Amino acid sequence: MVTTRNREIVLIRRPEGMPREGDFMLRETDMPMCGDGMVLIKTLYLSVDPYMRGRMSGVKSYIAPFALDEVITGGVVGEVVETRSKDLNTGDIVSGTLGWRDYNTADSRELRRIDPGLAPVSTALGILGMPGLTAYFGMMDIGRPEAGETVVVSGAAGAVGTAAGQIAKLRGCRAVGIAGSDAKTEYLVRDLGFDAGINYKSAPDFKDALKRACPRGVDVYFDNVGGWISDTVMPLLNYKARVVLCGQISQYNLEKPEPGPRVQPYLLVKSALMKGFIVTDYAARYEEAVRELGRWVAQKKLKYTEHIVAGLENAPKAFIGLFSGENTGKQIVKAG
Amino acid sequence: MVTTRNREIVLIRRPEGMPREGDFMLRETDMPMCGDGMVLIKTLYLSVDPYMRGRMSGVKSYIAPFALDEVITGGVVGEVVETRSKDLNTGDIVSGTLGWRDYNTADSRELRRIDPGLAPVSTALGILGMPGLTAYFGMMDIGRPEAGETVVVSGAAGAVGTAAGQIAKLRGCRAVGIAGSDAKTEYLVRDLGFDAGINYKSAPDFKDALKRACPRGVDVYFDNVGGWISDTVMPLLNYKARVVLCGQISQYNLEKPEPGPRVQPYLLVKSALMKGFIVTDYAARYEEAVRELGRWVAQKKLKYTEHIVAGLENAPKAFIGLFSGENTGKQIVKAG
Numbered sequence: 001m002v003t004t005r006n007r008e009i010v011l012i013r014r015p016e017g018m019p020r021e022g023d024f025m026l027r028e029t030d031m032p033m034c035g036d037g038m039v040l041i042k043t044l045y046l047s048v049d050p051y052m053r054g055r056m057s058g059v060k061s062y063i064a065p066f067a068l069d070e071v072i073t074g075g076v077v078g079e080v081v082e083t084r085s086k087d088l089n090t091g092d093i094v095s096g097t098l099g100w101r102d103y104n105t106a107d108s109r110e111l112r113r114i115d116p117g118l119a120p121v122s123t124a125l126g127i128l129g130m131p132g133l134t135a136y137f138g139m140m141d142i143g144r145p146e147a148g149e150t151v152v153v154s155g156a157a158g159a160v161g162t163a164a165g166q167i168a169k170l171r172g173c174r175a176v177g178i179a180g181s182d183a184k185t186e187y188l189v190r191d192l193g194f195d196a197g198i199n200y201k202s203a204p205d206f207k208d209a210l211k212r213a214c215p216r217g218v219d220v221y222f223d224n225v226g227g228w229i230s231d232t233v234m235p236l237l238n239y240k241a242r243v244v245l246c247g248q249i250s251q252y253n254l255e256k257p258e259p260g261p262r263v264q265p266y267l268l269v270k271s272a273l274m275k276g277f278i279v280t281d282y283a284a285r286y287e288e289a290v291r292e293l294g295r296w297v298a299q300k301k302l303k304y305t306e307h308i309v310a311g312l313e314n315a316p317k318a319f320i321g322l323f324s325g326e327n328t329g330k331q332i333v334k335a336g
Numbered sequence: 337m338v339t340t341r342n343r344e345i346v347l348i349r350r351p352e353g354m355p356r357e358g359d360f361m362l363r364e365t366d367m368p369m370c371g372d373g374m375v376l377i378k379t380l381y382l383s384v385d386p387y388m389r390g391r392m393s394g395v396k397s398y399i400a401p402f403a404l405d406e407v408i409t410g411g412v413v414g415e416v417v418e419t420r421s422k423d424l425n426t427g428d429i430v431s432g433t434l435g436w437r438d439y440n441t442a443d444s445r446e447l448r449r450i451d452p453g454l455a456p457v458s459t460a461l462g463i464l465g466m467p468g469l470t471a472y473f474g475m476m477d478i479g480r481p482e483a484g485e486t487v488v489v490s491g492a493a494g495a496v497g498t499a500a501g502q503i504a505k506l507r508g509c510r511a512v513g514i515a516g517s518d519a520k521t522e523y524l525v526r527d528l529g530f531d532a533g534i535n536y537k538s539a540p541d542f543k544d545a546l547k548r549a550c551p552r553g554v555d556v557y558f559d560n561v562g563g564w565i566s567d568t569v570m571p572l573l574n575y576k577a578r579v580v581l582c583g584q585i586s587q588y589n590l591e592k593p594e595p596g597p598r599v600q601p602y603l604l605v606k607s608a609l610m611k612g613f614i615v616t617d618y619a620a621r622y623e624e625a626v627r628e629l630g631r632w633v634a635q636k637k638l639k640y641t642e643h644i645v646a647g648l649e650n651a652p653k654a655f656i657g658l659f660s661g662e663n664t665g666k667q668i669v670k671a672g
């Protein structure tokens with residue numbers, strides 16, 4: 001046992017619009033007791049993800065909302081520092097859905113052991129974790145890109161978008177990434193092999209830029225953002241195009257839904273498909289996907305970047321940064 | 337040869353908003369010559385369908401626009417009255433895409449022979465033709481209703497909607513039809529076996545009526561209309577729901593697209609699918625479908641109604657009537 005005090009971050013107010021640091025509070029608590037079959041885990045990395053915004057609202061969705069004055073929970077990678085389970089030893093590295101705390105206890109059956117020899121353990125929150133799996137299943141099961149097709153990815157410089165675009169390239173497609181800065185679009189094209197990148201904030205005529213980047217139209221649109229960016233993509237869809245609804249980050253902080261052009265006429269005349277999903281729809285196939293993603297990473301065919309913010313106390317700030325496009329690649333908080 | 341004069345209906349002006357009779361003209365023409373391999377066909381029935389509105393605009397879509405001052409073409413059932421083809425005899429009944437004329441000539445290879453012993457020949461334009469096939473493929477390939485699920489059909493009293501709802505019943509589902517009059521909703525429930533019908537024009541609180549008709553939410557939404565009716569359905573979608581985009585008749589006469597609530601957030605949180613289609617996507621499977629539909633009709637498991645308007649000269653009026661909900665079942669014009 002390293003310390004007798006623990007720290008945790010709780011939600012003290014449901015955000016209105018863009019979340020603010022004052023919606024969260026860091027508080028000290030007692031060290032949790034490690035019961036039978038449980039382990040005590042020291043947090044190494046914790047994940048901040050756009051989907052968590054939904055849980056901060058009081059509205060029931062596919063996942064229960066966070067309770068007020070309770071700890072925020074999400075993806076965590078940590079080290080076992082005390083064990084009362086025969087399945088895990090001290091020193092083991094594990095990942096699971098745990099609290100934003102210095103230390104958590106958990107039933108060993110709710111944890112996944114990570115092999116630190118395969119890749120840096122933080123990748124269990126990124127390319128080999130939820131975001132990588134999300135890109136994989138969204139692209140392989142819904143987008144189903146065929147060689148020679150054009151794939152557009154919005155939010156392309158984020159954790160999911162970087163993976164989705166590279167998977168499109170691995171499938172022999174033209175990959176076009178939409179992101180919010182020149183540094184990001186340059187990263188996509190130069191470092192990740194995207195065929196084109198469009199900075200939606202600076203393009204003088206976004207629609208025109210998109211058309212020029214997609215001279216043969218759009219076969220797959222992997223959508224992380226929604227809103228006007230997606231509206232602009234719809235008229236470019238090809239016959240039997242697929243729109244993968246992965247996220248709608250532009251809409252998460254709106255106090256009330258904004259209207260937009262209806263998508264149905266575009267989908268109708270092009271016999272096109274639009275489908276939402278969450279990664280847990282594919283829980284039964286995680287192993288297959290992690291294996292495949294791991295192979296691509298090992299072969300340097302799938303690159304990733306992690307944007308690491310130091311300190312548990314900075315987790316709220318790192319989370320809020322997702323909505324201003326602070327991160328390139330996976331936004332991660334390094335605890336301690 | 338019955339006559340030496342022919343009549344045809346041409347489009348003389350592209351409709352703005354709701355089509356008017358003055359957009360069309362009936363004109364007399366010479367009798368067409370029946371060339372080698374061709375037949376001369378006397379029109380018995382012709383089909384007016386909502387999708388034709390799109391062809392009257394000048395905009396390129398999945399099908400070329402009608403040319404101005406040219407005859408309108410669409411589904412026609414007729415009798416061969418002269419033949420220069422070894423494949424067809426005089427007296428044969430055929431269907432094909434032909435002009436709104438008293439007499440057409442056509443290459444015999446572009447025609448389908450109809451067996452008048454199986455069902456009234458007008459069904460080749462309805463339940464055993466394009467609308468029946470549309471309901472069949474939309475429901476079986478995209479909607480894929482499972483026993484016990486709730487299926488909502490908009491435009492439920494139309495040619496496609498009546499078939500779609502009955503197919504849902506054949507699959508063991510709860511079928512809820514939305515239509516524009518009490519006579520229509522009564523017809524759906526009493527004659528066709530729908531479980532509930534909602535008159536969207538008179539329901540004091542449409543949203544509430546829909547909720548009460550769908551106490552277990554909506555698993556399949558077969559959409560013929562779009563607009564605010566569809567907006568109301570979206571929040572009721574269940575996990576992994578399917579939205580079949582078959583038509584958007586409420587939008588066809590708009591001078592410019594109307595905005596609406598975005599559908600993506602609903603599809604996203606429910607892992608739901610929305611897909612457009614046109615019946616020709618399934619051309620390779622028409623035979624299978626006509627066989628299945630014919631069996632259901634013969635077994636009285638699939639009923640149909642035809643709303644027949646007399647006289648070629650009344651085809652424009654019959655077409656326009658589609659948009660005011662004049663018809664229950666398939667709107668057909670009886671020539672002669």
